Amino acid sequence: MFDDPRMQGHLPRPFGVFYETERACYEDSMKLQIEDIIAKKGNGDLDKLLRGNETWTIG
DSSP: OOOOTTSTTOOOOOOSOSOOOOOOOHHHHHHHHHHHHHHHHOSOOHHHHHTSSOOOOOO
């Protein structure tokens, strides 16, 4: 498909869009995931997370 255009009988060079599909962009997919988790588990509580049972002491 990448023949030399100076040669007789060469094939044309392809350009443009070869494949296109409709799908959600990253931001839309991430937003849907966040909304799904909030619907299942409710809003998070950062203070509760930071003061939870799983802590460690650096000494």
